Amino acid sequence: MEINYQETSKDLLVRIDIHEKYGARNIDKWNIEVLDPKPGYKILDVGCGAGKQCFLYSDHTNGRATITGGDFSEELLDKARAKQAERSDKNINFQFLDFNKPFAFADNTFDFVSSAFAIYYAADLQFTFSEAHRVTKPGGRLFVTGPLPENKKMFYDIITEATGKAIPPMPGSSRFKGDIFNTISGIFAKTELLTFENPLTFPEVAPFIDYVRASLSEDRKLWTSMFNGKDEYEQMIGKIEKVAQKWFDRDDKLVMTKVVGGILATK
């Protein structure tokens, strides 16, 4: 069963916008501090979506790094290309890439490979991270970011209180520190786990509900045990809104902390 009355690329952009508006810290800044891309670098971003990280690397190197953004969503690649055309970056190539299939690049190509909130959904972690390792230059780096189990606790607590139902397991966060870290450290020479915390303070309930809608529909395959069809989905959102309002009236604000892990590995 699918909720197909909201489209994924719109939801991704809604969430990015909400992080930028209400977050205290900027994840892009953290990304740049960790990776520090230099002019002349060759960079691959896996699961690039609408190109957020690719544009960030391009800006940081004044357009002098060669950047490839790969994603299996043609819709998101089109969004990325449209933005590229507006900005006129010549150094970025957005192309189809399915991280469950062999990567179409020669061995030892990239100074670093990054993947933000994407690659942890890989079906066979050993295969996907071996591909990432193969295309990374010796001494090059892999940087994979994703949610840690403590991520967005308030969001899950409100949904649990509103629905009385258990939150379905979120493979992204439950796998991150365990299977994913272990797989990467088994393949790369050196691996470390970094953490980034970003409290989002909502000054009213409405933007929080926008965030809830944009999250539940993005991860729609994970949430289907909570509702059946559009009417039940809307009823559930109504219940979530009531509980969020109750929390807001009690605390005068809603604070949801994103807790992001970054696995940094060196070949």
Ligand SMILES: C[S@@+](CC[C@H](N)C(=O)[O-])C[C@H]1O[C@@H](n2cnc3c(N)ncnc32)[C@H](O)[C@@H]1O
């Ligand atoms: C949450 S989005 C993150 C996008 C982008 N990195 C960002 O931070 O804005 C997850 C991305 O992973 C992509 N994705 C999911 N499965 C994929 C696969 N098998 N191969 C390539 N990309 C995939 C989705 O299309 C989506 O663009």
